[in-house]
Amino acid sequence: MDEREHGGPACDAAVVLAFSILGKRWNGLIVDVLGGGPRSFVALRRAVDGISDAMLSDRLTELADAGLISRSVEAGPPVAVTYALTPAGQDLVPVLQDLGRWASANLALSVEH
């Protein structure tokens, strides 16, 4: 095959940025869970087994800042806060699932679950 032009550094930078967000523990899993539909904070914490309130709160802020999730508040009582994927977040779900399948099949995990 010839040495065709690739995505190049700009594309590499985009992938590195994606990884800087998704490479943190929980973030991929949170996006995956929200792929099943909007969730309240409490429902998310239950679905993402082992995460603390503070950590989940940090991660949700980070994902919102990156434009992957949105947060909506309904005045109560009780106040209801719901998290949902944005269109950008929704587009990521199948890619993340492909990557998860690839990683599970091809990478040796040292962590036991």
Add this chain to the structure above:
Amino acid sequence: MDEREHGGPACDAAVVLAFSILGKRWNGLIVDVLGGGPRSFVALRRAVDGISDAMLSDRLTELADAGLISRSVEAGPPVAVTYALTPAGQDLVPVLQDLGRWASANLALSVEH
């Protein structure tokens, strides 16, 4: 939608591991370039614009340790060292390209190219 079971922590761990490898600068680009066929060290350095010899050497070792690329040596003179994707590495290429497309379309890059 109901709260179906997801990949869960084990799947999340696999994705985090994938990101720990691919989240480093150059690694995704190297895999992408090798997706076009085996390359010598010199050809790789030319294709991965801006990388130093030492950095490329480190990255190739890392990708080989993760089982994504293989290294073959033909006795010379001159000695010829060629790098190629393993089957695991080949399976990653389309996933990486999907992720690159998603990131380019959806993430705001602060780096100018």
